[in-house]
Amino acid sequence: MPEKSEFELFVKLSIGQYMPTGSxxxxxxxxxxxxxxxxxxxxxxxxxxxIALMVLFLAVILGLLxxxxxxxxxxxxxxxxxxxxxxxxxxxxxxxxxxxxxAVVIWHRSIFKVTDRSIISGILxxxxxxxxxxxxxxxxxxxxxxxxxxxxxxxxxxxxxxxFPAHELALTVNISIRFLPILxxxxxxxxxxxxxxxxxxxxxxxxxxxRIRKTLPLFVPLFIISLKHAQNLIEAMxxxxxxxxxxxxxxIRLHAELRDYFxxxxxxxxxxxxxxxxxxxxxxAVWRWIxxxx
Amino acid sequence: MILSEMPVIExxxxxxxxxPGTPLEVVSLxxxxxxxxxxxxxxxxxxAGSGKSTLLxxxxxxxxxxxxxxxxxxxSVSGWSGDIRVMRQxxxxxxxxxxxxxxxxxxxxxVAFGPRNMNLSQKEVRKRVRNAMKMxxxxxxxxxxxxxGLSLGEKRRLALAGVLAMEPQVLVLDEPTASLDPEGRRxxxxxxxxxxxxxxxxxxxxxxxxxxxVDLSSRVYxxxxxxxxxxxxxxxxxxxxxxxxxxxxxxxxxxEVVFKLARRGYSVSTDVLNIEEAAREIKGLFHA
Numbered sequence: 001m002p003e004k005s006e007f008e009l010f011v012k013l014s015i016g017q018y019m020p021t022g023s024x025x026x027x028x029x030x031x032x033x034x035x036x037x038x039x040x041x042x043x044x045x046x047x048x049x050x051i052a053l054m055v056l057f058l059a060v061i062l063g064l065l066x067x068x069x070x071x072x073x074x075x076x077x078x079x080x081x082x083x084x085x086x087x088x089x090x091x092x093x094x095x096x097x098x099x100x101x102x103a104v105v106i107w108h109r110s111i112f113k114v115t116d117r118s119i120i121s122g123i124l125x126x127x128x129x130x131x132x133x134x135x136x137x138x139x140x141x142x143x144x145x146x147x148x149x150x151x152x153x154x155x156x157x158x159x160x161x162x163x164f165p166a167h168e169l170a171l172t173v174n175i176s177i178r179f180l181p182i183l184x185x186x187x188x189x190x191x192x193x194x195x196x197x198x199x200x201x202x203x204x205x206x207x208x209x210x211r212i213r214k215t216l217p218l219f220v221p222l223f224i225i226s227l228k229h230a231q232n233l234i235e236a237m238x239x240x241x242x243x244x245x246x247x248x249x250x251x252i253r254l255h256a257e258l259r260d261y262f263x264x265x266x267x268x269x270x271x272x273x274x275x276x277x278x279x280x281x282x283x284x285a286v287w288r289w290i291x292x293x294x
Numbered sequence: 295m296i297l298s299e300m301p302v303i304e305x306x307x308x309x310x311x312x313x314p315g316t317p318l319e320v321v322s323l324x325x326x327x328x329x330x331x332x333x334x335x336x337x338x339x340x341x342a343g344s345g346k347s348t349l350l351x352x353x354x355x356x357x358x359x360x361x362x363x364x365x366x367x368x369x370s371v372s373g374w375s376g377d378i379r380v381m382r383q384x385x386x387x388x389x390x391x392x393x394x395x396x397x398x399x400x401x402x403x404x405v406a407f408g409p410r411n412m413n414l415s416q417k418e419v420r421k422r423v424r425n426a427m428k429m430x431x432x433x434x435x436x437x438x439x440x441x442x443g444l445s446l447g448e449k450r451r452l453a454l455a456g457v458l459a460m461e462p463q464v465l466v467l468d469e470p471t472a473s474l475d476p477e478g479r480r481x482x483x484x485x486x487x488x489x490x491x492x493x494x495x496x497x498x499x500x501x502x503x504x505x506x507x508v509d510l511s512s513r514v515y516x517x518x519x520x521x522x523x524x525x526x527x528x529x530x531x532x533x534x535x536x537x538x539x540x541x542x543x544x545x546x547x548x549x550e551v552v553f554k555l556a557r558r559g560y561s562v563s564t565d566v567l568n569i570e571e572a573a574r575e576i577k578g579l580f581h582a
Contacts, residue, residue: 192356193395196387197456198379198411221397 018144019069025142026067029260030151033143036267040135043271044128047278050120051286053127055274059267060134067142074137078130085129089122096121146252149174153245154254167245179229186225190218300368302464302496303330303353303385307362310348310520314360322348324520325362330464335490335497337507337528340517341542346468346500347390349517353466353498354385383412386462390469392453393446401444401452402427402437408460426459427452430485447478451485458489465489466498471506483509504546508532508567516543529567548572555579 020026025033043056064074094112107114143151149170156166191201194217201214256264305328312320322345330336340346351357352364355371355378364371366381374381389395398404405426409419424434430451436444444452450470457465470486471479487510490497501507507514507528514531516524518541524531532538532545535553544550552566552575561582562575 189389190395190397192351193387193389193392194397194407195356195379196354196382196389197408197460198383199407200379200411217397221395225394 017140019067019073019141020144021068023068023142024066024259025063025138027259028142028263029254029256030143030147031154031254032256032260032264033139034148034151034155036264037135037139039267039271041132043274044131044135047274048121048124049274049278049281049283050124050127051282052274052278053124053131055270055277056131057127057134059270060131060138063138064134064141067138069141074134074141077137078133081129081133085126088129089126092125093118093122145174145177148177150250150252150254165245167248171245175233179226182229183222183226187218187222190221194218299331301329301331301365302367303328303498304365304368305329305349305352305362306365308349308352308359308364309361310345310352310357311360312348322520323352326517326520326522328515328522328525330496330498332494332496333490334513335487335499335511337511337514338498338500338517339502339504339507339514339543340500342502344517345520346517348520350387350466350468350498350500353464354387355381356387379411383408383460384462385464385466386457386460388454388457388465388467388470390472392456393449396441396449396453396456398441400437401432401439401441404441404452405437405455405459408456412460422459422461423455426455429458429489430455431481447474447481450474450478450482454482454485463494464496464498468500469502470499471501471503479503479506486510504532504544508546516541529565532567533565535564552576 040056040060044053047053047056061071064071093114096118104116105113106116106119152173153166153170156164156169160166191199195201199214199217305326308323308326308328309321310323312322326345326349328336328349338346338349348357352359352371355364355366355374359372366385371378371381396404398407402423405423406419409422414422423437427434427436432448432451432455436448436452441449441452454470465486467486471482474482483506486497486499489495490510497510499506499510511528514525514528515522516531516538523541524534524537532549535545535549538544545553546567548569549564549566549572552562552572553564555562555576556564560579562579566572566575
């Protein structure tokens with residue numbers, strides 16, 4: 001197994017990475033993907049049923065398979081936050097008092113109480129996060145930042161009537177996303193340069209304070225570099241007579257096709273099915289049915 | 295150069311892939327072999343994106359070999375379990391545009407960053423900063439100047455001093471003269487050859503500027519798409535005019551003149567590296 005370099009920050013940045021495979025999902029209208037993404041997150045948050053979340057989970061996995069990006073990549077993002085998630089789930093299991101009322105107590109010691117409901121809510125939390133993170137991966141794998149920008153701008157266009165700066169917002173989002181890999185690249189470069197002069201980034205991972213102290217010298221040059229980038233960008237835009245969104249025409253015109261409508265309504269169907277399952281207390285019914293069998 | 299001697303740096307069958315296992319993976323080095331001996335300067339030339347920087351980053355252990363091996367004084371970098379910083383201090387790496395990486399407010403502190411990381415005494419650090427600044431031709435009083443207030447040439451020399459202050463045995467430079475004016479370039483090359491002649495030192499220099507290579511190095515490696523296309527004595531490598539031009543490279547300007555004359559049918563010998571030799575050939579044309 002070849003040893004990984006401590007400086008390849010890009011490897012750790014699997015979330016938010018565009019993977020151009022040209023699949024069906026890639027060719028969908030970004031507006032549709034944006035709306036569906038928002039819908040998915042909404043459905044995840046509002047449904048409190050294991051079965052409903054499983055349905056959404058499977059739908060996202062199906063979507064990921066359709067992008068033809070290796071599934072493992074989507075799960076690396078999840079793997080990085082699994083400890084964080086487990087801690088959250090533990091807090092949920094032990095510390096949320098309203099989950100104790102009228103529930104079956106499974107384990108009880110002094111002030112700590114674990115009930116069947118609190119366990120289920122812990123599992124729900126992990127599952128919810130997993131679906132959202134995988135959904136975001138699905139979106140970012142298949143949508144380039146330009147598409148994202150056009151999508152946001154088109155979706156917000158109706159609000160321009162009430163003087164909402166749709167174009168400017170979309171541009172800001174685009175620039176900040178676009179600059180992320182640049183800044184990471186610069187940070188990697190600076191780390192390497194400082195490591196070449198004996199700075200220590202690899203060892204002492206456990207010593208948090210020392211790690212922070214070692215990263216502090218990165219911020220000064222990184223800040224200067226990002227200001228320089230911003231200045232260059234301003235000059236480049238000015239020299240091409242950028243005047244803001246007003247009267248600007250677009251190279252890419254978005255128009256929804258049959259497959260977009262198809263994807264949209266299929267996903268709406270899946271999400272409403274999930275929501276229906278959740279609101280119809282399907283979990284309880286299934287649980288009752290299973291108990292009745294034994 | 296005695297070939298039986300053990301090389302200071304030896305690269306054996308080195309391969310490297312960026313972002314392996316993702317759709318974005320890029321093979322940047324493929325079976326690269328390179329040797330660097332004491333008391334020599336080796337040039338690396340290659341078109342943009344040929345893997346030069348990746349190769350240089352392997353020379354001081356910034357990147358660990360994925361396949362193949364890098365040995366520093368006979369010790370394998372991948373097998374080295376001790377403090378990698380020792381290797382990085384022995385092999386001083388000067389990055390492309392190193393002036394962008396200065397981060398201390400005062401010039402002297404930036405030069406002292408390397409020695410301070412070596413846990414040397416305050417007195418020793420001061421001595422090294424003084425020596426290093428002298429070597430790059432910056433007055434010691436510059437140590438109290440604001441880094442941001444220095445000129446580009448001064449900043450670059452300051453960055454070089456920051457590496458020299460660690461007293462490395464090998465200096466690895468990535469495009470050291472890029473974006474310097476001719477005067478700045480001459481100064482920098484003078485500093486480098488002066489440092490090398492101190493004895494027991496070696497330099498690896500990657501550059502797009504063929505004159506830099508001719509002025510400094512005795513041997514040249516040509517890296518194209520991550521593979522060593524050519525290597526040998528500088529004169530030998532620069533005799534492959536057509537091959538170099540095909541690969542977006544070139545020969546030194548003086549040699550190019552003679553190669554172009556030869557192509558137009560003038561009877562000149564193309565065994566030319568510098569202006570004196572080119573002048574000799576052109577003079578020969580008038581006598582004929």
